Amino acid sequence: MPLEQTLSADIVTAMKAKDATRLTALRMLKSALTNKSIEKGRALETGEELQVVSMLVKQRRDSIEQFTKGGRVDLADKEQAEIAVLDAYLPASASDDEIAAAVKAAVSDTGATSAKDMGKVMKAVMAALAGKTVDGKKVSEEVRRSLA
Numbered sequence: 046m047p048l049e050q051t052l053s054a055d056i057v058t059a060m061k062a063k064d065a066t067r068l069t070a071l072r073m074l075k076s077a078l079t080n081k082s083i084e085k086g087r088a089l090e091t092g093e094e095l096q097v098v099s100m101l102v103k104q105r106r107d108s109i110e111q112f113t114k115g116g117r118v119d120l121a122d123k124e125q126a127e128i129a130v131l132d133a134y135l136p137a138s139a140s141d142d143e144i145a146a147a148v149k150a151a152v153s154d155t156g157a158t159s160a161k162d163m164g165k166v167m168k169a170v171m172a173a174l175a176g177k178t179v180d181g182k183k184v185s186e187e188v189r190r191s192l193a
Contacts, residue, residue: 048094048134049078066123070130077101098134099178105131132178139177147173148187160192 052075059068074097081097082089089097105124112121139147151169155162166188171179 048091049075051134052078066126067130070127073127074098074101074131074134095135098131102128102131102135135178137177139174139179141183143174143177144170144179144184144187148184148191152188152191157192160189163188163192166192 052071056068056071056075059071077097077100078089078094081093085093105128109121109124109128112118112124147170148166151157151166151173155165155169157163157166163185167184170184170188171181174184
């Protein structure tokens with residue numbers, strides 16, 4: 046079942062349950078998918094839909110960081126609740142062990158020896174972990190650590 050159909054059904058369920066937080070997050074996701082589809086001028090492919098969802102999750106994580114710095118715990122909690130809703134539409138996250146193994150393999154495959162090779166290694170790691178949700182910051186830190 047395509048993501049948009051699943052979303053529509055979940056929105057109806059959230060409305061019936063009067064779950065405002067879930068409803069807000071789902072409507073935001075549907076709107077983002079529609080906007081991206083209009084921007085592309087065609088229906089989105091599965092990979093593109095997942096990119097939109099992960100972009101929204103990343104935005105929420107950045108917002109949480111800013112709200113926490115600003116002392117607005119209430120808004121940070123709201124964003125965290127939205128992340129929980131959006132995570133249900135993403136594939137499983139890559140574990141720290143999987144990231145470390147992918148980085149080690151990419152470093153040996155690319156022959157990287159210094160921080161100058163970080164771009165090549167990052168590209169190889171992200172390709173190896175395709176199909177899983179990966180936090181780019183974690184990967185970047187692991188690559189830096191292994192190239193240091």
